[in-house]
Amino acid sequence: MSIFFSDAPRAAPASLGRRVLSQGRYEAAAMLSNGEQLVLMIVMPLLGLIALAVTPILDGMGDSRINIATPGILALSALSTAFTGQGIATGFDRRYGVLRFMSSTPLGKGGLIAGKVIAVLVALSIQVLIISVVAGFLGWRPSGVGIVLGLLFLILGAGTFTALGLLIAGTVRPEATLAITNLGWILLAALGGIVLPAQKFSDTMAGIVEWLPSGALGNAMRAALLEGRIDIFATVILCAWAAAGTMAAVKWFKWN
Amino acid sequence: MKRIISNISLQANFGQVTALLGANGAGKTTTIECAQGLQNRTDGSITLLGEDPQNASATLRARVGVMLQDGGLPPAARPVALLRHVASLYSHPLSVDALVDRLGIGEFSNTTIRRLSGGQKQRVALAASLLGNPEVLFLDEPSAGLDPQSRLMVFELIRELRDAGKAIVLTTHLLDDAQRLADYVYIVDKGESVTQGTVPELLSESTSAQSHRVMTFEAKPGLDTAALSRSGITCEQTRPGSYRMSGSLEPADLEHFGQWCAAQAVMPTSVHLASQSLEDVFLAIAGAQEQSGLTVEGNKQ
Structure with a gap:
């Protein structure tokens, strides 16, 4: 049996790209095989999309229901996957020592985070595909420019919410992460300007919500996909949240 | 700032099993987690294969195997799939199938880790730590939760790794484990290394020595x-x-x-x-520390 140890090649890491891709594939498979995550990632956004398309909530806002609803639901997908789903998974990984073990392998801390980002992007791609197809059947016809801008904002939003999710997962107990990210999802989805434009409620509320990452992403997505333009203010706000969230996560994230 | 460990100076050599022996809460895990780079020390110095583990490169991490006390395994994963994933992080990993066979993991390969017994989880964690064929191996309480048969299997494997020239550092609160496995023992109490030596040295240096x-x-x-x-x-x-x-x-x-x-x-x-057994030595030392009213304050080293 000593052939395992004395005759084996000298220990060495796989290439950086292979390590990160392998971790991304592993994390994505774990995410997509989790029933609760699938409900959060696919079922709830689809129910939201259909509800907004068949009820008069979005009537009188200058465009068809499905055209207004779809950008917000796509933004909600980024919130679901990057913030709630990834946050909860990371919180429990931290509890069970998975973060410590994996960071002791050649993957390291940086590779572990990169793998999580890849998993979020893979899951988000699947969400975008499914939601877009369903929205297409319901009459959604975005412009080419809108699609390109929308995808860029989705990636920026996913990065922002991943940083915020990791910040929570790395600083509080997993049970608290579960509560905070789920409650955050409900509040931001309902009132955070991500699904419904905040103007729908009041100008005062719109003035507050546009400073939130949810409101900024929702506004940026609607500007991109409804009008084919970049909402500069929303972009700046989103970038500021991304930078602040990343710096805070780097500073305060605890691995054990 | 609360100081967890201080005045610990240890060295682990290739081809030896070095044991950190002490009661629960003595500072064994903190010590080896500092040595692994998993915890940041506030003072002192650590050299692991010529590098500072606090900023370990991927190459250094590949040369070091780590088995954590709590396993560090994702509960929803299945053992073999997890081991294959960990193996993919190395350029020339050991054969997953061979390790699975050697450690008897095959019999529960399709059970999720959350459903495994403590001993089964220990075996998976040990296999994961060996996949890269490391030169240095840190094992935190490797026999905890193992049934007698698994314990013998793990002991045999550790001896085989030692004979293959690996440097093995293990922690244990089980004196019997240290006596049976260790070539060199550090007895840790309240964050300090209170004595060290080979098992025969520790036995012979005890005050009541030979006649005890x-x-x-x-x-x-x-x-x-x-x-x-x-x-x-x-x-x-x-x-x-x-x-x-x-x-x-x-x-x-x-x-x-x-x-x-x-x-x-x-x-x-x-x-x-x-x-006299190592237990007598340990109890004598622990008793002496208790009587001296020693308070521990120092730095992680």
């Missing part, structure tokens, strides 16, 4: 053993029906013991005589 013997016997509970004690010999009931005589036992003491049994009309169901 321990005799244990089983008999009916509640016997008056005062007559068995004398200067240098103590006898106590360790639990109902179990008695322990220790000290500089001489042949005359055995004769006296026989006479005492006859006088008490006691027929022991078992009698066992042994030289």
Whole structure:
């Protein structure tokens, strides 16, 4: 049996790209095989999309229901996957020592985070595909420019919410992460300007919500996909949240 | 800032099993997690294969295997799939199938980790730590939760790794494990290394040294053993029906013991005589520390 140890090649890491891709594939498979995550990632956004398309909530806002609803639901997908789903998974990984073990392998801390980002992007791609197809059947016809801008904002939003999710997962107990990210999802989805434009409620509320990452992403997505333009203010706000969230996560994230 | 460990200076050599022995909470895990780079030290220096583990490169991490006390395994994963993933992080990993076979993981390969027993999880964690064929191996309480058969399997594997030239650092609170496995032992108490040496050295350096013997016997509970004690010999009931005589036992003491049994009309169901064990050394040291009222304040080193 000593052939395992004395005759084996000298220990060495796989290439950086292979390590990160392998971790991304592993994390994505774990995410997509989790029933609760699938409900959060696919079922709830689809129910939201259909509800907004068949009820008069979005009537009188200058465009068809499905055209207004779809950008917000796509933004909600980024919130679901990057913030709630990834946050909860990371919180429990931290509890069970998975973060410590994996960071002791050649993957390291940086590779572990990169793998999580890849998993979020893979899951988000699947969400975008499914939601877009369903929205297409319901009459959604975005412009080419809108699609390109929308995808860029989705990636920026996913990065922002991943940083915020990791910040929570790395600083509080997993049970608290579960509560905070789920409650955050409900509040931001309902009132955070991500699904419904905040103007729908009041100008005062719109003035507050546009400073939130949810409101900024929702506004940026609607500007991109409804009008084919970049909402500069929303972009700046989103970038500021991304930078602040990343710096805070780097500073305060605890691995054990 | 609360200081967890201080005044610990240890060295682990290739081809040796180095054990950190101490009670729960003594600082063993903190010590090796600093050595692995998993915890940041506030002072002192650590060199692991020529590098500072606090900023370990991927190459250094590949050369070091780590088995955490709590396993560090994702509960929803299945053992073999997880091991294949960990293997993919190395350029020339050991054969997953061979390790699975060697550690008997195949019998529960399709069970999620959350449903495994403590011993089964330990075996998966050990396999994960070996996948890269590391030169240095940190094992935190490797035999915790193992059934006797698995324990023997793990011990045999550790000896084989040592014979293959690996440097193995393990922590244990089980004195028997240290006595059976370790080439060199550091006894850690309250965050300090209080003594060190090979097992024979630790036994011989103890104050009562060569003449110290321990005799244990089983008999009916509640016997008056005062007559068995004398200067240098103590006898106590360790639990109902179990008695322990220790000290500089001489042949005359055995004769006296026989006479005492006859006088008490006691027929022991078992009698066992042994030289001083590592447990005696450990208890003597722990007792001395307790009496000195030592307070630990220092830096992680």
